Amino acid sequence: MADGANAILVGRRGRGLGRGPETAGTSGTGGRLRGEAPVLAVAAVFTLAQLIFVHPTMGLGWDEIVYVSQVTTHHPAAFFSAPRSRGVSLLAAPVASWSDSTGLLRGYLAVLSGLGLYLALRAWKGLFPARVLATAGAFFATLWVTLFYGPQAMPNHWVAIGALVTVGCSLRALRAHSGRGALWGVAAGAVLMALMRPTDAVWVALPLLVVVLVRRHWPLLLALAGGLAAGGGEWVVEAYAWYGGLGERLCRASEIQGGLGWNIAVDDQMRSLGGRGLCRPCTGAMPHPVVTLWWLLLPVVAVLGAVVAVRARRATATLLPLACAVTAAAPYLFMIGYAAPRFLQPAYALLAVPVADALWHLVKTGRDRWRPVAATLVALAVAGHLAVQFSVLAGTVNRNVESREDWARVAGELHRLGVRPPCLLTGYESIPVGYYTGCSSGSTSGNNENTTAAEITDTARRIPVAALTGPGGTPPGYARDWTPHRVTDLEIRVAPPG
Numbered sequence: 001m002a003d004g005a006n007a008i009l010v011g012r013r014g015r016g017l018g019r020g021p022e023t024a025g026t027s028g029t030g031g032r033l034r035g036e037a038p039v040l041a042v043a044a045v046f047t048l049a050q051l052i053f054v055h056p057t058m059g060l061g062w063d064e065i066v067y068v069s070q071v072t073t074h075h076p077a078a079f080f081s082a083p084r085s086r087g088v089s090l091l092a093a094p095v096a097s098w099s100d101s102t103g104l105l106r107g108y109l110a111v112l113s114g115l116g117l118y119l120a121l122r123a124w125k126g127l128f129p130a131r132v133l134a135t136a137g138a139f140f141a142t143l144w145v146t147l148f149y150g151p152q153a154m155p156n157h158w159v160a161i162g163a164l165v166t167v168g169c170s171l172r173a174l175r176a177h178s179g180r181g182a183l184w185g186v187a188a189g190a191v192l193m194a195l196m197r198p199t200d201a202v203w204v205a206l207p208l209l210v211v212v213l214v215r216r217h218w219p220l221l222l223a224l225a226g227g228l229a230a231g232g233g234e235w236v237v238e239a240y241a242w243y244g245g246l247g248e249r250l251c252r253a254s255e256i257q258g259g260l261g262w263n264i265a266v267d268d269q270m271r272s273l274g275g276r277g278l279c280r281p282c283t284g285a286m287p288h289p290v291v292t293l294w295w296l297l298l299p300v301v302a303v304l305g306a307v308v309a310v311r312a313r314r315a316t317a318t319l320l321p322l323a324c325a326v327t328a329a330a331p332y333l334f335m336i337g338y339a340a341p342r343f344l345q346p347a348y349a350l351l352a353v354p355v356a357d358a359l360w361h362l363v364k365t366g367r368d369r370w371r372p373v374a375a376t377l378v379a380l381a382v383a384g385h386l387a388v389q390f391s392v393l394a395g396t397v398n399r400n401v402e403s404r405e406d407w408a409r410v411a412g413e414l415h416r417l418g419v420r421p422p423c424l425l426t427g428y429e430s431i432p433v434g435y436y437t438g439c440s441s442g443s444t445s446g447n448n449e450n451t452t453a454a455e456i457t458d459t460a461r462r463i464p465v466a467a468l469t470g471p472g473g474t475p476p477g478y479a480r481d482w483t484p485h486r487v488t489d490l491e492i493r494v495a496p497p498g
Contacts, residue, residue: 043114043117046137047114054106061152062432068153085155086195109153113161123165124164136355144392147393162190162192163328166190167189170186170211174316186223200328209225260336261335265338267286269344277340301358309357325346328346411436413492414437425440426443426451460498
């Protein structure tokens with residue numbers, strides 16, 4: 001029975017999980033370069049597209065500020081809530097630790113994300129032809145959410161890269177006579193995922209753990225579990241140091257995310273596809289059907305890829321990433337009460353390979369008279385995909401540039417009012433405005449609670465303190481006697497000098 005399973009999995013003459021048809025016949029340095037050229041080109045274009053379409057001077061967003069402020073010496077560290085992990089801070093540290101230049105950080109992250117995409121696709125070398133891997137990379141790289149978040153200090157893109165590396169190297173490790181390099185790749189990918197978002201890493205790895213236990217591949221189990229433990233170890237240690245234990249930190253993280261449980265968020269994710277970075281609460285109309293069409297077609301084409309793989313007797317190489325994509329997406333589709341398009345990046349990355357395989361099957365197989373029709377339809381679909389994605393990307397970038405310029409304008413007004421570092425801001429959007437002002441931020445309630453009213457009034461005796469109140473809000477009790485000022489749509493109350 002085991003011999004039969006291995007025959008299906010590995011196959012003869014490099015079929016199954018063995019070498020793909022394009023790599024089997026190449027040899028030497030020239031052949032390797034030709035095989036890798038399409039993937040390398042995709043990664044290079046991806047890097048260039050980020051630098052062109054994502055404004056290099058776009059200021060840091062709210063979540064970026066939290067991560068970057070942990071390692072920079074130019075701004076006070078913002079409150080670091082329970083769900084967050086330190087991986088993004090470590091990723092940004094080589095630049096953010098000594099430079100306050102947002103453009104330099106964007107360029108560094110764009111280059112790094114392009115390199116990451118190349119290495120992630122290279123992990124699949126020999127499992128699929130180079131043309132399939134290049135197409136998979138191009139699909140993932142041209143999603144507006146990938147281009148928008150690639151040069152940002154955010155975790156989800158890097159979970160996606162780690163997922164591709166981990167699943168690809170796991171498939172290589174399952175092959176007969178695979179070397180230790182695949183196991184090291186599994187460990188590295190698992191470390192990357194867990195450093196960025198430990199809980200996401202576990203969801204991605206669940207199908208891999210099942211396969212490894214069924215196959216009793218203990219070296220692969222050691223590499224996968226060891227990588228997850230190494231990457232998530234700091235998060236666990238921090239849980240016991242600051243939150244009273246792992247269970248308590250998970251509970252607090254669940255509270256901040258609105259309470260995890262059965263909650264269908266599929267419609268929320270669809271609403272976010274129009275360019276909403278965070279859909280919480282997720283109300284309003286759906287985007288135009290043209291914007292959401294690709295999202296609805298994606299699982300259909302992925303299933304077609306699975307059918308193609310089963311018929312070609314290489315089912316594992318396609319079904320395993322599909323299973324990991326499903327488990328990666330499940331908590332964000334069915335267990336959370338809000339949405340952000342970046343949450344599904346790991347699922348998109350894993351679905352890209354079977355989707356690309358299905359598209360090439362449509363173009364390359366079938367009767368000769370139908371091939372031109374299939375090729376034309378695929379070409380039209382690709383053109384429509386690019387038009388939609390870059391249109392949404394342009395609108396998203398413009399809106400975010402404007403919102404972050406608003407924070408900078410408020411910071412300028414606060415400086416004019418005498419609120420300069422060292423200082424403290426509290427209330428509405430105090431974290432981002434505080435970063436742009438150079439102030440610490442404080443909150444007496446909500447997800448970022450880190451101080452009390454008594455501590456704020458005591459601080460106001462020593463350094464400048466201001467309370468921000470958003471549209472329609474009421475100032476906090478401790479600030480009602482402070483001098484009010486109107487800046488944009490905010491009411492700013494500045495504490496009298498101590």
